[in-house]
Amino acid sequence: MTMRDPTTNPCRLCAPLGASLVFRGISGGMPLLHGGQGCATYIRRYLISHFREPMDVASSSFGEQAAVFGGEPNLHAGLDNLIRQYQPALVGVATTCLAETIGEDVPAMLRRWRMQHPDGPELVPVSTPSYQGSHVQGFHAAVAALVAHFAEPMALERTVALFPGMISPADLRHLREIAAGCGIEPILVPDYADTLDGPTLSEWTPLPTGGTTIADLRRLGGCRAGIQLGRCADPDPAAVLTAHAGTPASTLGLPLGVRSTDAFIQALTGILGTVPAPWLAAERGRLLDAYVDGHKYAAGARVAVVADEDLAAALAGWLTEIGCRVVLVGSGGRSGRLLSAVAAAGGPGDAAVADQDHAALADLIAAAQPDLLIGPSKCAPAARALDLPLVRCGFPIHDRLGAQRLLTVGYRGTLRLFDEVVNTLLARKQAGSEVGHAYL
Numbered sequence: 001m002t003m004r005d006p007t008t009n010p011c012r013l014c015a016p017l018g019a020s021l022v023f024r025g026i027s028g029g030m031p032l033l034h035g036g037q038g039c040a041t042y043i044r045r046y047l048i049s050h051f052r053e054p055m056d057v058a059s060s061s062f063g064e065q066a067a068v069f070g071g072e073p074n075l076h077a078g079l080d081n082l083i084r085q086y087q088p089a090l091v092g093v094a095t096t097c098l099a100e101t102i103g104e105d106v107p108a109m110l111r112r113w114r115m116q117h118p119d120g121p122e123l124v125p126v127s128t129p130s131y132q133g134s135h136v137q138g139f140h141a142a143v144a145a146l147v148a149h150f151a152e153p154m155a156l157e158r159t160v161a162l163f164p165g166m167i168s169p170a171d172l173r174h175l176r177e178i179a180a181g182c183g184i185e186p187i188l189v190p191d192y193a194d195t196l197d198g199p200t201l202s203e204w205t206p207l208p209t210g211g212t213t214i215a216d217l218r219r220l221g222g223c224r225a226g227i228q229l230g231r232c233a234d235p236d237p238a239a240v241l242t243a244h245a246g247t248p249a250s251t252l253g254l255p256l257g258v259r260s261t262d263a264f265i266q267a268l269t270g271i272l273g274t275v276p277a278p279w280l281a282a283e284r285g286r287l288l289d290a291y292v293d294g295h296k297y298a299a300g301a302r303v304a305v306v307a308d309e310d311l312a313a314a315l316a317g318w319l320t321e322i323g324c325r326v327v328l329v330g331s332g333g334r335s336g337r338l339l340s341a342v343a344a345a346g347g348p349g350d351a352a353v354a355d356q357d358h359a360a361l362a363d364l365i366a367a368a369q370p371d372l373l374i375g376p377s378k379c380a381p382a383a384r385a386l387d388l389p390l391v392r393c394g395f396p397i398h399d400r401l402g403a404q405r406l407l408t409v410g411y412r413g414t415l416r417l418f419d420e421v422v423n424t425l426l427a428r429k430q431a432g433s434e435v436g437h438a439y440l
């Protein structure tokens with residue numbers, strides 16, 4: 001099989017997209033892209049089609065003159081306009097490819113703006129050249145920039161910094177619940193559970209309510225520990241917290257499946273010596289009961305996974321846990337850690353293939369001959385061409401409703417996914433049978 005240059009239907013999206021998502025998860029936070037307007041339009045379109053929520057992304061709106069002589073006047077005017085219209089508590093300034101290519105020194109530009117506006121909002125710059133990094137790297141870079149901006153050594157509190165990675169609003173909400181069940185009120189960075197999955201409002205508000213507060217960001221240095229969920233995070237915000245405040249860091253896989261959720265709960269309870277709430281044991285028991293009921297349908301099924309690296313690793317580990325045969329773990333990420341992350345999650349590291357585009361992955365999926373494909377909407381053409389069922393998972397999901405409500409983490413999220421995977425396998429088997437359907 002020949003491998004194509006990874007430019008046909010890429011798995012990697014724009015780096016400032018991930019940064020914009022992070023800044024939307026800060027209370028009163030607003031993303032501003034330093035570059036051309038088209039970048040902001042593209043990112044808005046992608047995020048809105050996945051989350052089905054309004055998503056404003058400001059732009060310093062480069063024209064030809066700014067592209068040649070530099071965009072500082074545009075950035076300063078953009079900040080003035082944005083503050084007049086939105087009155088944000090924090091502006092996250094992410095660079096686009098053009099700004100990076102002409103070498104814009106955004107931190108220096110922001111310092112000069114600050115001298116004229118000492119009472120303005122918090123300004124957090126982050127370098128996000130898409131030709132170097134993906135949406136996932138942009139996401140982690142923005143979280144790391146927030147940590148570097150706010151964290152400093154201080155007196156310890158009974159709390160933990162939790163860096164969840166790029167997961168759904170429903171997942172974020174459930175992580176908070178699990179932490180509460182372990183006796184911890186974590187500082188979750190970012191937290192777009194409410195800002196990107198909020199109720200319908202009768203009146204327009206410039207910024208949605210919810211998100212990690214700036215007061216909490218200022219408390220990061222007082223956390224007993226920093227936990228990064230996802231072993232492929234580059235940069236790793238928990239390591240940045242260690243560098244700035246001396247906070248002990250640990251890196252875990254996404255809590256998907258019994259083993260990895262157990263590990264997450266053990267890590268949380270170990271920090272403060274707390275005891276998990278009984279409802280966690282009850283949910284674990286219900287998940288094991290479901291495994292008993294469904295294992296004969298899942299066992300031996302050939303499954304191909306396509307996702308961002310940390311989700312791909314977690315899915316591969318969980319599918320192995322339920323007895324599926326993981327025949328491909330494909331990703332566009334290029335952290336260099338996918339294979340080890342898959343192995344650490346308990347999956348088959350030798351099935352991992354990183355740094356791919358969807359065209360190349362379609363060939364790999366065809367060669368692997370799976371019974372089922374798990375991946376984002378961008379896998380739909382391959383699934384259709386190969387007549388494979390597709391369980392949608394990850395980002396982006398723009399051809400189905402409810403991506404923001406997809407719960408995947410914890411015992412509860414695993415149970416939801418287990419039912420969906422087993423039922424999809426059953427539906428495929430029944431569709432090919434003469435009888436059609438049968439009692440299980």
Ligand code: SF4
Nearest residue numbers: 014039042096097130
């Ligand atoms: S030019 Fe770069 S920053 Fe802008 S949309 Fe394209 S990849 Fe993203």
